[in-house]
Amino acid sequence: MTRGKASEESTARRRPGRRPGSADTRGEILAAARKVFAEKGFDKATVRGIAREAKVDPALVHHYFDTKEGMFAAAMQLPITPEIVVPVLVAGPREEIGERLVRMILEVTAEPETREPMVALIRSAMTNDRAVVMFREFISNALLFQVADRLRVPHLRIEAAFAQMFGVIMGRYVIKLEPLASAGHDELVELLAPTIQRYFTE
Amino acid sequence: MTRGKASEESTARRRPGRRPGSADTRGEILAAARKVFAEKGFDKATVRGIAREAKVDPALVHHYFDTKEGMFAAAMQLPITPEIVVPVLVAGPREEIGERLVRMILEVTAEPETREPMVALIRSAMTNDRAVVMFREFISNALLFQVADRLRVPHLRIEAAFAQMFGVIMGRYVIKLEPLASAGHDELVELLAPTIQRYFTE
Incomplete structure (x- = not known):
């Protein structure tokens, strides 16, 4: 590497x-x-x-x-860290946080050179006990809980939001489900932003 | 096997x-x-x-x-087929379809003997090109599109619902994120059913 x-x-x-x-x-x-x-x-x-x-x-x-x-x-060559995610989420109105988050994740994962190391880490987490511990600890302690605590969102709700976007990225780039894999960013933001917004605000 | x-x-x-x-x-x-x-x-x-x-x-x-x-x-020893899913979804009010679907998926995946063959297939799909083709074709043609066409839901919306529940099951049983992994069915239904309901009705 x-x-x-x-x-x-x-x-x-x-x-x-x-x-x-x-x-x-x-x-x-x-x-x-x-x-x-x-x-x-x-x-x-x-x-x-x-x-x-x-x-x-x-x-x-x-x-x-x-x-x-x-x-x-x-x-791990990961493009997503709390230092990058948190400023995007807190910059701008709270009621548009779903849209900002969905668009950021779609844009970051659209580039093969930033997406592929993440997918490689997820693949090894799926099949290797040590890799899954490492992935779980990084995702929860270093990423999700930092964002959740900064924005005062319960941990379960931020994990529901993570699950939605994890499934979308896996469906789009690993399973390659159509029409999900070919859908444009604007269409996906319109579809997914209200879901993420609800987890962050309700 | x-x-x-x-x-x-x-x-x-x-x-x-x-x-x-x-x-x-x-x-x-x-x-x-x-x-x-x-x-x-x-x-x-x-x-x-x-x-x-x-x-x-x-x-x-x-x-x-x-x-x-x-x-x-x-x-593949899969517990979820269109013959099982569709009757659950169409039996009962359309406005409670999100709740029925989330509860059914949580219940089916709660049992190790029904969950493990699914997780095994997903694991091989994540790491094997032939397995991913098989998984993609079964998921879309045999499961999602059957349900979508029967209920007149656009394919992209049913794939968004699939992505949410796929992420929840992976987060719960493979990545083992807490508190998601230990959350009860009622709490998860309350959190997730409105998301699925929106994809099926809006």
Whole structure:
């Protein structure tokens, strides 16, 4: 695996004043992170343990990645992190949150280079016990609960919203159900936004 | 793989006046069916081709299974077929269809012996190109479109409903997200039924 676009942009954006340092060091940290996350799951993996695996100082890991969530997203090449999702959701009227969320997920998953690492992670979660623990912990603790608590939505309701969009992305890109797979973003936003809106507001 | 409870009951229910015949013959037909469906997909598989694979007369296949859909469900040990779903959906007021459908899916998937063959098929569909073709064709042509056309619901809307319930079942039993995995049926019906109802009526 190589470094993902999303993670490169994220590092570049968040540390504009610093030199990005050796690509090899960053790549070695990510390789160590993938190994430690796979062995320990998301919750039990630590920055210290990943630094030890990569044979670097923990401070160097922090130089490249602000948070464990960010490191996980970069290691798995995931385009969706709380840092990206939360600002989109809180920017704008609460009564349009369903529309904003559905459109963002459709746009992010429309690009093969951002979609494929997510689908690969889901595929391994479906068939591998360790991968499912890692996926579950990241999805709930690092993504859904962060968004839910920030917006004061009960956890069960945000998981219902996740289930709807998970099913749509799987139906569209893995099962390839028609007409779902070929439907345009506007049509899907019109169909799905009221569902997501209801989970976030009722 | 062995014969499923659901398929035994289904055959027993639908042919009350006939002897079920040799268990081996029926088992051999199902083994042949699994092989032919896996090779050809659901749409291209024929009763004639399955009979040839099982080295029996096509009439004998028809004796055990009325339809290709029923044979697929029995071969894959699936508890959900149009013959089971449609009567539940059309029996009762249209404005309570969301509640009936959500409750039926929760009840059917609550039993490990009916859930596990479905989850196994989904797992193989996620990771195997032939299995995904078979799953897609069965889900759309044999299940969703039958229900949609019977109830005059556009195909895209029934696929949105499928996506919601697919995500809930995956979240509950494969990813095991909490609190979704432990939530009771009544709570989930209250949360999800309005979503499904809207796809079926609006």
